[in-house]
Amino acid sequence: MVTGWFVGDGDDFRLLGTRCSACGSVFFPREDTHCRNPGCRGGDLEEVPLSRRGRVWSYTDSRYRPPSPYVTDPELPWEPYALIAVELESERIVVLGQAVPGVTVADLTVGMEVEVVPGVLDEDAETTWTTWRWRPTGVA
Structure with a gap:
């Protein structure tokens, strides 16, 4: 965190x-x-x-394992994820972040509404590192 x-x-x-x-x-x-x-x-x-909500301004996917200092487990296969640039509802600034797991670029469109939710960046037996993720509204 x-x-x-x-x-x-x-x-x-x-x-x-x-x-x-x-x-x-x-x-x-x-x-x-x-x-x-x-x-x-x-x-x-x-x-x-x-603002908790905003609109997708742009998006792309990450299909490669990023280099250090990004934390990944080299023993696990790499899972691509969607990156979303979101224009916040009230502030009109753009904030970048990952989509929630399971949401891919095929699920996204420019202008769709998303909301910020907590997500797990990494965890071990003692600690869970929290980050933010973007989730399309209406998705549980």
Whole structure:
């Protein structure tokens, strides 16, 4: 889990961003030092929960085992997964993430509604590392 990037569980799961008090720009991943808007003189940065839903802006699939430091078990066969760029409903920023397991590029279309849900990045006997995933609305 990346501390400070998301909060909650299940239906309360939300990505966390920051909003500049001067210009209203929203950032994800979060920004804690300065406003990244080049046209802004800067303001206070406030943590804000981001929209749970958005629309598919673009997508592709990952058909190769990525190199380190990405964690994969070399003993298991590689499972391709879909990557989705999602324009968040309220903030109108694009956030990239994996689709939930079982959703492939054949299931996706530009403009379809998706929602952010918790997912497992990796786990061992002592720890489960949590990340976010995108799931088409109406899919359990």
